[in-house]
Amino acid sequence: MSATTVSDTRSDAPAKAVLEINGVSRWFGNVVAVNDISMSIGTGVTGLLGPNGAGKTTLLHLMAGLLQPSRGSITLADAPVWRNPAIYASLGLVVDREDTYGFLSARELVEATAKLHKLPQPRAATDRAIAMVGLGSAADRRIATYSKGMRQRARVAAALVHDPAVLLLDEPFNGMDPRQRLELMELLQRMGESGRTVLFSSHILEEVEQVSQSIQVMVAGRLAASGDHRAIRRLMTQRPHEFRLASSDDRALGVALLGLECVSGIELEPPGLLVRARDYGAFTLALPPTARAAGVRLYQVLPADESLESVFSYLIAG
Numbered sequence: 534m535s536a537t538t539v540s541d542t543r544s545d546a547p548a549k550a551v552l553e554i555n556g557v558s559r560w561f562g563n564v565v566a567v568n569d570i571s572m573s574i575g576t577g578v579t580g581l582l583g584p585n586g587a588g589k590t591t592l593l594h595l596m597a598g599l600l601q602p603s604r605g606s607i608t609l610a611d612a613p614v615w616r617n618p619a620i621y622a623s624l625g626l627v628v629d630r631e632d633t634y635g636f637l638s639a640r641e642l643v644e645a646t647a648k649l650h651k652l653p654q655p656r657a658a659t660d661r662a663i664a665m666v667g668l669g670s671a672a673d674r675r676i677a678t679y680s681k682g683m684r685q686r687a688r689v690a691a692a693l694v695h696d697p698a699v700l701l702l703d704e705p706f707n708g709m710d711p712r713q714r715l716e717l718m719e720l721l722q723r724m725g726e727s728g729r730t731v732l733f734s735s736h737i738l739e740e741v742e743q744v745s746q747s748i749q750v751m752v753a754g755r756l757a758a759s760g761d762h763r764a765i766r767r768l769m770t771q772r773p774h775e776f777r778l779a780s781s782d783d784r785a786l787g788v789a790l791l792g793l794e795c796v797s798g799i800e801l802e803p804p805g806l807l808v809r810a811r812d813y814g815a816f817t818l819a820l821p822p823t824a825r826a827a828g829v830r831l832y833q834v835l836p837a838d839e840s841l842e843s844v845f846s847y848l849i850a851g
């Protein structure tokens with residue numbers, strides 16, 4: 534199976550690739566976590582989208598040189614990442630773990646990291662990193678007293694204290710409230726715009742499309758699709774789909790919907806209606822005006838199978 538590569542109408546020149554993943558697989562015993570993946574990650578923000586267990590964490594750890602590929606190779610600016618500690622001068626990784634040293638303040642954690650990197654001015658670098666993530670006066674409080682989002686920001690500050698060219702983040706928005714999420718998105722965007730390579734993983738399409746110029750979709754260890762956010766959104770919504778509807782007059786609604794090009798079948802299933810749509814996006818746009826024109830009130834519109842896995846399964850089957 535080959536990944537779907539999709540592009541949009543934008544004519545931006547492709548960004549310079551800095552992370553090259555060449556035919557990389559990684560297995561643990563019988564489990565193939567990453568299966569023959571090749572991709573180039575250039576400057577700007579890239580989202581690595583996939584359901585739980587897709588292999589995103591494994592791929593990020595391979596990119597960061599923490600795991601050896603079972604097959605294939607990964608380079609950062611033409612240098613191998615495996616068994617090459619020199620890459621850590623230009624790479625930062627934010628892992629998806631809660632066990633940040635709670636007994637330290639964020640400032641202490643970030644400064645210790647700055648010293649590990651042997652930065653000439655660890656204190657100034659710490660101040661800069663703390664300011665970038667907007668921890669403000671909380672930076673001097675113990676991390677144990679932080680909210681989940683603040684702990685995440687402390688980890689991000691530690692990962693970028695040495696001003697790395699490449700920042701990798703594993704599910705960075707997990708557990709953040711909407712304001713914290715927006716702030717981190719703005720930070721990642723600023724870093725991407727300043728010429729850094731930022732790659733973050735997520736299982737939420739909305740999250741990824743808000744902040745990424747480019748999206749790589751992983752399913753069951755494989756690269757299923759890559760492209761910009763509009764193209765990936767189209768790929769995920771222009772697909773057959775079933776909906777369960779409830780309305781003031783299911784029979785009249787069914788008749789009206791059958792006239793739509795994007796509807797391929799209707800079943801009256803009291804107490805509702807099962808609609809088979811050829812195209813998810815087109816149907817959700819056409820439904821409200823069609824119901825209104827038929828004088829029917831919509832009470833409920835439910836996707837019949839809207840698990841993220843079903844969307845991804847469609848992508849790899851397609």
Ligand SMILES: Nc1ncnc2c1ncn2[C@@H]1O[C@H](COP(=O)(O)OP(=O)(O)OP(=O)(O)O)[C@@H](O)[C@H]1O
Nearest residue numbers: 561564565566583584585586587588589590591592
């Ligand atoms: N150290 C390990 N030993 C055995 N199996 C592993 C190991 N690490 C990962 N796996 C397996 O590899 C597969 C991919 O896991 P991975 O954590 O990379 O996925 P993910 O996309 O990051 O998912 P999640 O968001 O749930 O962490 C899973 O089946 C997982 O159980």
